[in-house]
Amino acid sequence: MRQQLPIPLFSTDQTLLSDALQWAHEGIKYAGSKQKLLAPIFEAVKDIPCDSVLDLFSGTTRVSRLFAGIGSSVASNDLAEWSECFATAYLLNDREASAYQPLIDHLNSLTPIDGWFTQNYGGIDYEGSAVQQNGKKALWQRHNTMKLDAVREEIDRLSLTPLERSIALTSLIYALDRVENTIGHYVSYLKRWSPRSYNQMTLQVPNLRISNRENFVFREDAETLLDHFRASGKHFDLAYLDPPYGSNNEKMPPSRVRYASYYHIWKTVILNDRPEIFGAAHRREDSRDKISASPFEEYRRDEEGSSLALKALHRVVKKTPAEHLLLSYSNGGRATYAELVDVLADSGELITAIQMNYKKNVMANMTWTNQWIPPEDIPNVEYLFLIRK
Ligand SMILES: C[S@@+](CC[C@H](N)C(=O)[O-])C[C@H]1O[C@@H](n2cnc3c(N)ncnc32)[C@H](O)[C@@H]1O
Structure with a gap:
């Protein structure tokens, strides 16, 4: 027993x-x-x-x-x-969370731009449907990918320490996660916009401790x-x-669950490397199972x-x-x-x-x-x- x-x-x-x-x-x-x-x-x-x-x-x-x-x-x-x-x-982290507020405020104040992320993941509202210019389903609303494009370029342009850069990118990913149009992973997107995707993406200082x-x-x-x-x-x-x-x-x-493909977009946000993409979800080429296989995800x-x-x-x-x-x-x-x-x-x-x-x-x-x-x-x-x- x-x-x-x-x-x-x-x-x-x-x-x-x-x-x-x-x-x-x-x-x-x-x-x-x-x-x-x-x-x-x-x-x-x-x-x-x-x-x-x-x-x-x-x-x-x-x-x-x-x-x-x-x-x-x-x-x-x-x-x-x-x-x-x-x-x-x-x-x-070695500083109070409040020390990063000016950096986050600066990133929130940038003028949105129409860049690589907008062209590949930004969509408009067509009678409630989430569509990109090419007719595919979209991951974020265009107003948010335009902010993403501006913030991501600025993070590379600023002379940040590795720690500051990690804090800015963590804040950006959390902000994007709050306005996405998925069921929780990134191998397919919702046909009709999720209610949260209409919100304005806003970065916040993460809950940091020294x-x-x-x-x-x-x-x-x-x-x-x-x-x-x-x-x-x-x-x-x-x-x-x-x-x-x-x-x-x-x-x-x-x-x-195949982690590299489910969360391919976060790798692209971190690297900002404009990778080759494929399929309806615009996944990174290197997120294909044959390339990114983990021995722990092996089914054979x-x-x-x-x-x-x-x-x-x-x-x-x-x-x-x-x-x-x-x-x-x-x-x-x-x-x-x-x-x-x-x-x-x-x-x-x-x-x-x-x-x-x-x-x-x-x-x-x-x-x-x-x-x-x-x-x-x-x-x-x-x-x-x-x-x-
Ligand atoms: C079940 S999740 C861990 C979740 C985590 N404990 C949490 O609370 O968020 C498994 C993790 O293993 C990672 N992973 C897969 N293969 C790996 C490998 N060969 N070496 C190290 N990490 C690997 C994935 O990226 C994924 O984040």
């Missing part, structure tokens, strides 16, 4: 935690973001040392901020350029970074692993029938130089519960496994166990496994 453990009560860390949760809240809409799981993540690790924490697939950096907010020294890593940008803004610990920001393939850590003897108290889950839908491999199996994504996860779990490892996964993902258990049991001892019904109130729907027992077959379950290595 599955063992039901009581959900531990928050200790004296309650104030610190709510403060960190508040800091970690803001960010883009992102498939797999752990915005709703921050409190359970904290619950899972609150009784173990967390002085140094590695967030190996940091995405929106919400989990990195949770740990930095409770006082950990954090190393944040992701393959995406914009994740590196957010992590730099939040984790390496870092009082030494934090680190990386943009590396996870396995490559772990190889560097091992070679240099770097070790962490805790590593949080939240890899792409892939999909267990064998018949529809393209149904899985090897000659022996083993899942390539699971093998990549196995290697990463083994290589992670940390006393404790917390793994996030979903029961809609490529690996089954039994396969995850095999991978984790090969590297450590299970301390806690938590299952949460993601679509409902997660705190009210958590099941805790300290045994490797498969869950009942219910949809939309998120797992958190804590192991001691």
Whole structure:
């Protein structure tokens, strides 16, 4: 029988935690973001040392901020350029947020221009429909892409430090995310304009704090970074692993989340490199699956029938130089519960496994166990496994 453990009560860390949760809240809409799981993540690790924490697939950096907010020294890593940008803004900041207000005010005051972004992503309102000049569906309204064109050019023109540049770009991406015309990712756009797309895009200073610990920001393939850590003897108290889950839908491999294609536009905003684009959504050429494939998004199996994504996860779990490892996964993902258990049991001892019904109130729907027992077959379950290595 599955063992039901009581959900531990928050200790004296309650104030610190709510403060960190508040800091970690803001960010883009992102498939797999752990915005709703921050409190359970904290619950899972609150009784173990967390002085140094590695967030190996940091995405929106919400989990990195949770740990930095409770006082950990954090190393944040992701393959995406914009994740590196957010992590730099939040984790390496050394000034009060108000110090950046003049820069943000200046960017908001620019005269809009008709540039590359407007030509490729700006649309007009044709009886409520979102159309570009070429008749394709549009990502933003023209008045907002014209602001984007002006702001993005100005960020390159100004002599900004890497930190200021990251803060300006984070602010720009958040402002664009508030007025987009999508269902949350960027491989197709809505036929009729979303109500938010009519709003004027306005940049705001992100919710920044001065870092009082030494934090680190990386943009590396996870396995490559772990190889560097091992070679240099770097070790962490805790590593949080939240890899792409892939999909267990064998018949529809393209149904899985592919991060480089889903969020191609943020890479283009960061690089401002006017890339070759293709398809109805005007994706970057280098966001094609064959070019930007991540081993964790791989749906194929090897000659022996083993899942390539699971093998990549196995290697990463083994290589992670940390006393404790917390793994996030979903029961809609490529690996089954039994396969995850095999991978984790090969590297450590299970301390806690938590299952949460993601679509409902997660705190009210958590099941805790300290045994490797498969869950009942219910949809939309998120797992958190804590192991001691
Ligand atoms: C499930 S998301 C992480 C979400 C994140 N925890 C959050 O709360 O926003 C998985 C992340 O893995 C990143 N990723 C994919 N392949 C990677 C690789 N080989 N190395 C490092 N990061 C990778 C993606 O860019 C994506 O941001």
